[in-house]
Amino acid sequence: MRYLGAMVGLALLGLGTTAVSGQETGWQPIETAPLDRQIVLGRQDGDIFLVALGFWEVVDEPPFDGGRWSTQKWWDALPTHWLDIPPPPGASPPP
Numbered sequence: 001m002r003y004l005g006a007m008v009g010l011a012l013l014g015l016g017t018t019a020v021s022g023q024e025t026g027w028q029p030i031e032t033a034p035l036d037r038q039i040v041l042g043r044q045d046g047d048i049f050l051v052a053l054g055f056w057e058v059v060d061e062p063p064f065d066g067g068r069w070s071t072q073k074w075w076d077a078l079p080t081h082w083l084d085i086p087p088p089p090g091a092s093p094p095p
Contacts, residue, residue, distance in 0.1 A: 027081040030069075041071055041079035050075065053085070 027042060035056035042051045054071035069079050 026083050028083070030079050030082055033082040035067070038085065040083040040085055041069055042081045042083065043075065043077060043079045045077075054079065 041054040052071040057070040
């Protein structure tokens with residue numbers, strides 16, 4: 001599997017137990033993603049797993065559907081997985 005995006009290193013961390021394409025990773029289903037902070041978003045596109053930093057954007061314009069995932073990268077489909085942004089190297093983990 002190939003990883004594309006600015007956060008390639010994050011995609012390779014493997015910090016959890018959710019399987020993406022048969023590999024144990026830290027990726028969680030998008031349905032479980034927090035809506036109150038920036039996270040790493042990912043989606044499968046054939047044999048490529050795309051990643052980007054993103055956040056939930058509240059939408060208050062028609063069709064008033066509540067919100068959408070927003071990233072700096074343009075995707076033609078919704079993200080399918082998410083991952084917390086890990087602390088920088090040498091940083092203490094949060095309490």
